[in-house]
Amino acid sequence: MRATVQTKEIRDAILDATDKLLARFGYQKMTIDDLAAEVGIGKGSIYLHFKSKEEIALSHVDRIIDRLCDRLEMIASSDKSPDKKIRLMTLERVSFRFDSVQHYSESINELLSSLRSKLLAHRREHHEREASIFESVIKEGQKQGVFEKGRSSEKAQAFITATNALLPFGLSTQELGARHEIEGKALAVAKLMLRGVSA
Amino acid sequence: MRATVQTKEIRDAILDATDKLLARFGYQKMTIDDLAAEVGIGKGSIYLHFKSKEEIALSHVDRIIDRLCDRLEMIASSDKSPDKKIRLMTLERVSFRFDSVQHYSESINELLSSLRSKLLAHRREHHEREASIFESVIKEGQKQGVFEKGRSSEKAQAFITATNALLPFGLSTQELGARHEIEGKALAVAKLMLRGVSA
Numbered sequence: 001m002r003a004t005v006q007t008k009e010i011r012d013a014i015l016d017a018t019d020k021l022l023a024r025f026g027y028q029k030m031t032i033d034d035l036a037a038e039v040g041i042g043k044g045s046i047y048l049h050f051k052s053k054e055e056i057a058l059s060h061v062d063r064i065i066d067r068l069c070d071r072l073e074m075i076a077s078s079d080k081s082p083d084k085k086i087r088l089m090t091l092e093r094v095s096f097r098f099d100s101v102q103h104y105s106e107s108i109n110e111l112l113s114s115l116r117s118k119l120l121a122h123r124r125e126h127h128e129r130e131a132s133i134f135e136s137v138i139k140e141g142q143k144q145g146v147f148e149k150g151r152s153s154e155k156a157q158a159f160i161t162a163t164n165a166l167l168p169f170g171l172s173t174q175e176l177g178a179r180h181e182i183e184g185k186a187l188a189v190a191k192l193m194l195r196g197v198s199a
Numbered sequence: 200m201r202a203t204v205q206t207k208e209i210r211d212a213i214l215d216a217t218d219k220l221l222a223r224f225g226y227q228k229m230t231i232d233d234l235a236a237e238v239g240i241g242k243g244s245i246y247l248h249f250k251s252k253e254e255i256a257l258s259h260v261d262r263i264i265d266r267l268c269d270r271l272e273m274i275a276s277s278d279k280s281p282d283k284k285i286r287l288m289t290l291e292r293v294s295f296r297f298d299s300v301q302h303y304s305e306s307i308n309e310l311l312s313s314l315r316s317k318l319l320a321h322r323r324e325h326h327e328r329e330a331s332i333f334e335s336v337i338k339e340g341q342k343q344g345v346f347e348k349g350r351s352s353e354k355a356q357a358f359i360t361a362t363n364a365l366l367p368f369g370l371s372t373q374e375l376g377a378r379h380e381i382e383g384k385a386l387a388v389a390k391l392m393l394r395g396v397s398a
Contacts, residue, residue, distance in 0.1 A: 109312075113308075113312070120374060154387050157387065158387040158390075158391050161361070161362075161365065161388055162361035162362075162364075162388045162391075162392075165363030165364040166360065170370065171319075188356065188357040188360070189360055189392075192354065192395030192396060193388075194395070195395035196394035196395040197391060197394075
């Protein structure tokens with residue numbers, strides 16, 4: 001148990017350092033040596049936890065989505081109305097990512113071009129995880145009679161598709177625009193789509 | 200008059216050649232010499248019409264959107280119901296772009312990285328043009344009483360935002376997925392959003 005906690009702590013410290021160095025130097029220029037120095041451990045210790053720089057960067061991105069999904073789950077299991085939950089979740093998936101990579105400036109495109117096909121595969125998985133949380137709330141609303149019956153999976157997917165253009169993936173946060181503008185766009189989409197799923 | 204027609208014809212021939220060479224070689228490797236040879240005119244003649252390779256590539260992208268907007272305008276001015284027009288237009292903005300750059304494979308990302316900030320500025324303009332055509336149909340539907348009154352501009356913008364993730368911009372058509380999948384996603388979004396704007 002103690003060992004597991006330590007493992008998680010060291011992994012997290014390495015990923016925290018990754019976040020800093022990716023933002024400062026970008027993926028290409030970040031080295032395992034820099035990472036080890038930033039965490040204050042030996043280079044060999046890094047390799048006990050991750051087998052490559054690529055795996056570290058991908059784990060860092062996955063961790064952002066793990067944290068996002070925790071927050072989505074929290075909203076989904078709260079006692080708010082299904083309508084309100086979907087609105088908050090739509091906003092959260094956009095603003096949480098925005099805040100997570102806001103300090104990256106140009107280097108997010110560099111990360112994308114370096115790890116393109118793997119990042120795309122992870123991204124598809126992330127979107128599926130999010131869609132399944134959305135679907136659970138849509139089903140809840142359908143059970144309560146506030147959402148129209150049927151096609152819960154397709155509808156959940158549509159909320160994901162409709163806000164994907166607001167995520168910092170192909171575009172950096174700077175290119176996407178100001179945070180409140182992005183949020184405004186997400187809310188406008190959520191509003192129309194929510195009327196669309198309502199009974 | 201005759202001179203204008205000729206100018207337009209030569210411009211179009213140059214942009215047709217641009218389309219071929221961009222797909223075959225990508226932006227970096229495409230030269231004005233190649234273009235002149237492909238069209239069968241002298242290099243100097245190219246410079247009578249465009250001042251740089253950059254301007255040629257941007258004009259090529261603008262031409263795709265000119266053609267798309269012609270088709271959107273045609274749908275908007277047809278005698279179909281506003282609901283059906285919006286559905287067709289949503290589909291068209293996705294599939295027309297897909298078809299226009301489908302033969303590009305990887306080189307679309309290369310074009311994007313070469314001309315990033317200018318392409319982004321053009322893209323914003325393209326989306327505004329499309330939004331204004333969508334808005335004209337939404338207003339028509341509001342006048343007819345089939346769409347709910349108010350916020351026509353915001354609603355038009357929401358249709359654009361909600362399908363932007365399905366356009367080949369950050370992702371190539373190969374990365375986006377199969378054409379019928381993209382179309383299915385666009386229709387699912389359009390369906391919910393249309394219920395959202397309906398009276």
